[in-house]
Amino acid sequence: MIIRDLHVKHQTIPLCAPFKTALRTATEIDSIEVEITLENGIKGKGAAAPTYVITGDSLQGIEAALNGPIKAALIGQDITHFQSVLSKIQACCIGNTSAKAAADIALHDAYSKYLGVPLYAWLGDKQPLLTCMTIGVDAPGKMAEAAKKSVQDGFRILKVKVGSTPELDIKRIESIRAVIPDHVKLRLDANQGWSPKLAVQLINEMERKEFGIELVEQPVPADDWEGLKFVTERVNVPIMADESLFSAKDALKLATGRYVDLLNIKLMKCGGINEAWKIASIAETNGIACMIGSMMEPCLSVGAAAHFAAAHPNVKYFDLDAPLWLSQDLDVLQYNGEEVCLSDLPGIGCVTVSAKK
Numbered sequence: 001m002i003i004r005d006l007h008v009k010h011q012t013i014p015l016c017a018p019f020k021t022a023l024r025t026a027t028e029i030d031s032i033e034v035e036i037t038l039e040n041g042i043k044g045k046g047a048a049a050p051t052y053v054i055t056g057d058s059l060q061g062i063e064a065a066l067n068g069p070i071k072a073a074l075i076g077q078d079i080t081h082f083q084s085v086l087s088k089i090q091a092c093c094i095g096n097t098s099a100k101a102a103a104d105i106a107l108h109d110a111y112s113k114y115l116g117v118p119l120y121a122w123l124g125d126k127q128p129l130l131t132c133m134t135i136g137v138d139a140p141g142k143m144a145e146a147a148k149k150s151v152q153d154g155f156r157i158l159k160v161k162v163g164s165t166p167e168l169d170i171k172r173i174e175s176i177r178a179v180i181p182d183h184v185k186l187r188l189d190a191n192q193g194w195s196p197k198l199a200v201q202l203i204n205e206m207e208r209k210e211f212g213i214e215l216v217e218q219p220v221p222a223d224d225w226e227g228l229k230f231v232t233e234r235v236n237v238p239i240m241a242d243e244s245l246f247s248a249k250d251a252l253k254l255a256t257g258r259y260v261d262l263l264n265i266k267l268m269k270c271g272g273i274n275e276a277w278k279i280a281s282i283a284e285t286n287g288i289a290c291m292i293g294s295m296m297e298p299c300l301s302v303g304a305a306a307h308f309a310a311a312h313p314n315v316k317y318f319d320l321d322a323p324l325w326l327s328q329d330l331d332v333l334q335y336n337g338e339e340v341c342l343s344d345l346p347g348i349g350c351v352t353v354s355a356k357k
Ligand SMILES: [Mg+2]
Pocket: 189, 191, 217, 218, 242, 243, 264
C-alpha cells in the first residue's frame, strides 16, 4: 500500500487565555498539519506545534522538514513495511523532532485506518485517561482563583507552574492549598526555573508544610543532569525529567543513572509514537513510571499522544489538557471533566472519508 502524497498546512489557533510558564507566555499557537495519502485514498493526519524554547523547532523549520527530507523519504514507500517506513523518517534528517512527530502520527493514523481499528486498539490497550489541569504561573491570588475554578470543573489533579520569580513559589502553593480540598493532588512544574540548591530548599519546605505535592517536574535547567540528581537524592517528593528528556537514549541514561524518579514523554520532543513507546519501555524495565504530556498543541497531536498513553502499561500519569486551552472545536478527543475520551473511529479519530483496503 504505497504512500502517494504528502501535504502540509498551517493554521494559527488563539488560546482561550494566555498560557504562562517560567519559560514563556503564549497567547496563540501555530499548528502545522500534515496529511499523507495512500494509493487507495486513505488519508492519515498528523500535527506539530513549534516551541522554540524547548525543542528549538520553528514553524518554518517544521514546514521545511516535512516538505523536504521527510516527504522525499515517504513518497513511494509501502506503509505495510511500517517499521522500516518509520525508521526512514528518523534517518532522513537530524533534529527536527516536531516535524518527525507529525509525520510519525500521520503514519500511525493512516496505518490503523488501513487496518480498520482505532489506534489504541492496534497499539493494544485502553486504560482510562484522567488528565490534570494546568495552572499557569501568576500572582498567588490569581493562581488560587484558577485552581478553585478547575476543581469546580471536576479536576482532582492540578499541575501548577512555578519557577518564575521563585521567591513567590511557596506563597503560590500556600494560596492554592487554602482554597482547594485536601484530596486534590498538586503536581509542580518549575520549567527549569530553580537552581539545584534552591529546588531542594523549596521542596523540603513544601514537604514540611504538607502541601501534598505528588511530583515536581524539571526543577533545574535541562542540561544540568547532575543538578537533577542532586535534587532527586535530597527530597522525598518524586522528581520528573521533562526538558532533560528527548530521546530513548536520554531515557536509558536518565533511568539507569538514577537521575530522576519519573519521566515526562512528549511526542514533539521524541519524534513520535514509535520513540515514545521505546522510552516508556526502557523506563518500565528500570522501574521508572512515565507521564504523557504535550506542548501547547492542536487536538490532533494530543489525540495521538492519548492513544499511545492509553495503550502503554508504563504510562501512569496523564497531562493532556492542552486542547482545553484552544479556542477551537475539539475533534479527535472529547473531555468529560478530567476524563479524556478517545474516539472509537479507525485511526486517531479524524472524520475523513476512508477508502476500502
Ligand atoms: Mg513540563
